[in-house]
Amino acid sequence: MFLADLGMGFTGLALGATLARDGVVRASETGWLPPDGRPHLRPRARSVIWLFMNGGVSHLESFDPKPMLNVHAGKTIAQTPFAHVQDPKRLAIERLVVPDANGNQRNVLYPLQVGFRRHGKAGIEVSDWFPHVGRHADRIAFVRSMWTTDSNHGAQTQFHSGRHQNDGDFPTLGAWVHYGLGSLNENLPQFISIGTREYWNKRDGHYLGPAHDAVPLRIDPSNPLDFGTHEGSWTASDRRTGLELARTLNGLRGVEYPGDPAIAARLASYDLAYRMQMSVPDVVDFSRETAETKAMYGIDEPHCRDLARQLLAARRLVERGVRFVQIQHGGGGAGAWDAHSGLKANHEGLARAVDQPIGALLADLGRRGLLDETLVVFATEFGRTPGTQGADGRDHHIFGFSVWMAGGGVRGGVVHGATDEIGFHAVEDRHYVTDIHATILHQLGLDSRRLEVPGRKRLEIDHGRVIREILA
């Protein structure tokens, strides 16, 4: 069983150091102990690949078709039978950071900018911009009933931490996973961030500590990792001599300072660093991938090669046992998907950039038998308004939007939850963003309540609830 041999890796080291530091938390007094890297429940998944589309993907043009928008296109919502969606009480979940030119109610319904067709045995409708994803519909659980509260792009951080921007910064999901579980592979960082993330909170660990921040990875074999490339004049052999000397000298220090746990932790950290330096470039070196695989992802196709390379690297990472690979797609401003105008051209182009690589990732994981233990998540900070912004855009929309999950013990061919007839409110099986967290943690065998840190009381909503309906 893959969990039989849990190491302590990064988490263990960091904890060792934290405990050694002082008694911020005194186990003897509170009965509290930090996580030991073992899951709380029987895990169904081993790794997570988290695909996050920066800017806000239109649920209406991706995974939640609403023909009523075509029927009533051009009418104000008030003129349609669905005027009730604008009941102020139902809009009150929104928490404003600032009254904004964006994130407003858009009243004139805008028709769908793309067609949909049914896919798979389940006949799930997916937009024609995502044919490759559609091909895997029988592997995917679509959740069409998400909601959040920040109508600005702070919702990106909210999707990762569960807390609104006005509440401050909190650890993100990846950091919790990293904190809660030990390492599966001691040659690689266990929480990796790939892609652009200029807008939202760059630090993941927050009060869990910087040891739980994501380690940024570049798809560049010559310089994939911060400080991973030697910027000095020493040959590898010279460095090995130096590191062996340092190891010996540190060990001797341990004799004089037997009570200092940092010495052992540092020795381990150097060993791991050395191995990481060897292993990481290999992860992003695709020379031994078959031509067929590379073509399937599209790593040489100009329209999609960036994400293709990132996702091929992601597969190689989870194959090597990395826990949490977080991929952010779409840079620039508050995120590339932020289609306030020209939605059709924007989304069509971006979907072309992500669809083939994502489809390939699912296929590749599937044929390697990795999909069973790898949870792939497709998410975005919010959806887009049923009404039009300007001539041809959609605004931010927090009241209902879609995400999906595949693999890792999630049932495929499932549509869970629903928005109303015009895709405005999530109305059936509504889910706040932390329900996604709870579901992922559950699949990894973690219970967020048991990870809570003394003095850092989390709110009930932070924990979310597991979406059991989509689990196998």
Place this chain on the structure above:
Amino acid sequence: MVQRMALLWVGALFVVLFPGAQSDVVADEAYSKSIKPLFRDRCWACHGALQHKAGLRLDTVAAMLKGGDSGPAIVPGDSKRSLLVHRITTEDPAEHMPPLREGVSLDSEAVGWIRGWIEAGAPAPADEVPDADPRGHWAYRPPARPVVPALASGSGLGAIDALLETGRLRVGMAARPEAPRAMLIRRLFVDLVGMPPSPEEREAALGDSRPDWYERWVDRLLADPRHGERWARHWMDVWRYSDAWGLGDQLRNSQRHIHHWRDWIVESLNANVPYDEMIRLMLAADELHPGDPGRLRATGFLARNFFLFNRNQWLDETVEHVSKGFLGLTLNCAKCHDHKYDPIPQADFYRMRAFFEPYHVRMDVRPGEPDLLRDGLPRVYDRDLAKPTFRFIRGNEGSPDTNRVIQPGVPAFLSGPALPIVRVSLPVEAFQPERNPWVLAAHVEASMARLAEATRVLAGEDSGEPLEREVRERRMEAAMAEHHAVNARADFMRGEWMAHGGDVTGGLRIAAVHAERRHAEARARLAVAEAEQRHAKAEASKKEGALKELEAARKKASEAAAKTASTVGDTERPTTLVGSAWTPTRFLDSTKDDPDPGFPSTSTGRRSALARWIADKNNPLTARVAVNHVWARHLGAPLVASVFDLGRKGTPPTNPALLDWLAAEFMEHGWSLRHLHRVIVLSAAYRMDSSTAGADVEMARDPDNEHGWRRVPMRMEAQVVRDSILMHAGQLDLARGGPSVPPGAQESSRRRSLYFYHSNNERNLLLATFDDALVKECYRRDASIVPQQALALMNARVVNEAVPSIAARIGVRSGATDEAYVREAFRTLLGFEPGEAETRASLAAMDAWRKGMPGEEPGLASRRAHEGMVWALLNHGDFVTVR
């Protein structure tokens, strides 16, 4: 989870208990170990010592029997008739406890155990004591200087050590001896000035034969200007220093030029400005010293909280961190509801907010630079003098309780007599900052500088461009006109001030308006010349467009000329030269600046009242919080682990008497941080050895060092790591103060790390790798040990560029042999002498490096071996450790 485990245990117990004979002793225990903690966690916030809603307390069984407004909470032996059981199980939302919006219901398992316990007769220990009155919590009582025990064995022990020794004696533990002198010297340097000693300093201290050498070095280092920089960085963590950040060019958080606040902190520490005074200045220098730009820098503390878009977020952070940072109170926990642990009703959060409700941020012109994008003093002032503060129902900014205006105030359990809030009349320079003498001078000087530059260019060599001379002449004329206009506007402003608003400035007014018009005209003519030049240079295909632009420019120039020729109207005034600019907010609309009502002539006096209350000797929290922070940074562990929470949820002090002694000593010596540093570093506790070799008994009895029987090794902070490397290489630039080194210049900069631009978005990768402060909250640094740190020390450019210099400098001091080199390298970089095994291993490695360069001349091979030795020691744990 602990609670759940405990319940499972009780479950097993009950299964054993209830079917058969009962034992009250065991059931007592079940109550104390499981049911009572459950009540404490889930019920006491409303039904305990803090509050007794509906007259009910659940902190003793006696209180449960007595019950509240609705009668007894439990009926022993009859869970069905027990109101408590009804309330935790009913589905009626009006009756359910805990109230449905406040938390989840107790799960059925827990309910089962409570039922079982009641059925068993609700047994409880006979001596059950009610939960203590929260107002009597240790941190809420004023710190009294404790009686320092006279210890027979402790002759010559200072108060700190006597207070620690009392605890050690009680558990029968001996303190470690003093650390070796070399170790002590390195410790002292890193701690007090933020870097280890240079070899010269080290030898001087090692060779100092005066009996009071240690005290003298302490005093010397406390007086060293590097000391202020070192400790400024500590306080910058606590006070959330951050350079400005935003999205692209848009400033969203903190302020431009906020480094003036950082420089004020450094200078204040070096000048030993009392801590209470520093608090007052940071919170209210604009009310206390409105005419003193040097002190106004302190208000960067509040200016840093600026947030472009949302006032609530801005003030939430202000309330949270003023409370945590100065008072060790988690007032933020009372934003949505009454505090669950401390006697802080929700309204207190908003009372605290009301002190800050009026304040905003502006940028004052500094001497010599009228362009506020290039320099300026970010500072605060009261702007919205009458803005009401409302409590947000359930903390939701969308539902303010507008029935009641919240007045500024501090938590009742801490306040003495009512806080006097006195409105402050400001000197005219504070609200008409252009009157400060340096302002007009700065504008005039800047215009002169531009004139000189235009003159220089005019006289310079011709570039050969068509019409270049024409353009230069027009530019010169424009600069001249600007200079005249600035002077005329300055004359007008001075005249108006002298007239005290009377109308004696007619001539000056007309002259200034004219000069400004002439300046506009000269600029328009310059624009024509430039357009002519562009037209002349344009390719054939672009001639037409260029001609259109030229015609437009000509039209504007003729309009400007006409304007100059027209009569100046009676009400027409010249544009005033700016002495300060409000930092605009966008609370109302994210796409445009909010309206600016200008600078009021008074300030509410709210913040100075709060500042006086915080920085008062009668405040039980302020000094304790400060000494705890200082102690933690000297010794590696605080006395109260939860440094930002001294409330009831926080951890109790490991040595309450010591904490109080330090607080009392600190206040009695005029809140002098230098005195506090001195008494701490002179203590034996500070000077102890950190090795635990041979101390197995102590290690087993007190591994966490609660009794202070040893020093704990400390991983150096990020800034110390980088500064040390540069210092050893002789490359460290000790220039003090000034604008933060921007990210792009950091790789090549050799400034001290505290001067690096550091914000939420921009941080130095090397420093971040070593747990640099998070700007949003950093009451304590992490001291992680992760592989990225190893990679950085192995591979980073700044390290590898320093290695040859460090190696060469060590070589200069050491003898010729490898053995001498190894010894000097250890002493310099690690602060101790290598032992035999260490020397042997090092020599072997040096041989290997030499052999790695076959055929090279011996000098080069030796240098390689030296550099290898340095590189290895930079990767030695002790290089980044204070032992």
